[in-house]
Amino acid sequence: MKSQELDVIDDRGTAKYFHGRKPEINFFKNSLEQSKKRSQAKSILIQGPPGVGKTALIMVFTKSLFLRCEHG
Numbered sequence: 001m002k003s004q005e006l007d008v009i010d011d012r013g014t015a016k017y018f019h020g021r022k023p024e025i026n027f028f029k030n031s032l033e034q035s036k037k038r039s040q041a042k043s044i045l046i047q048g049p050p051g052v053g054k055t056a057l058i059m060v061f062t063k064s065l066f067l068r069c070e071h072g
Helices: 022-038 054-070
Strands: 006-009 043-046
Touching: 022 043, 022 054, 043 054
Parallel strands: 006 043
Antiparallel strands: none
16 A cells, blocks of 8 residues: 655735735645646645635635636
8 A cells, every 4th residue: 555645735824815825826736737647646734723715725726727627
């Protein structure tokens, strides 16, 4: 059995608006591409205090995937 990888992204503090998260979005995109190349599932743990934008980060990334599918 292969060991499973677990990537952790630490929070960057509180944020009133979604901005400055391009490195995290790129990390998600790269992780997804690696997972597809290897045909292997991957988990990413996102943690931080309430209100720092964890859900917004996931929503922005998910939306980027849908937009990518719509535009080819």
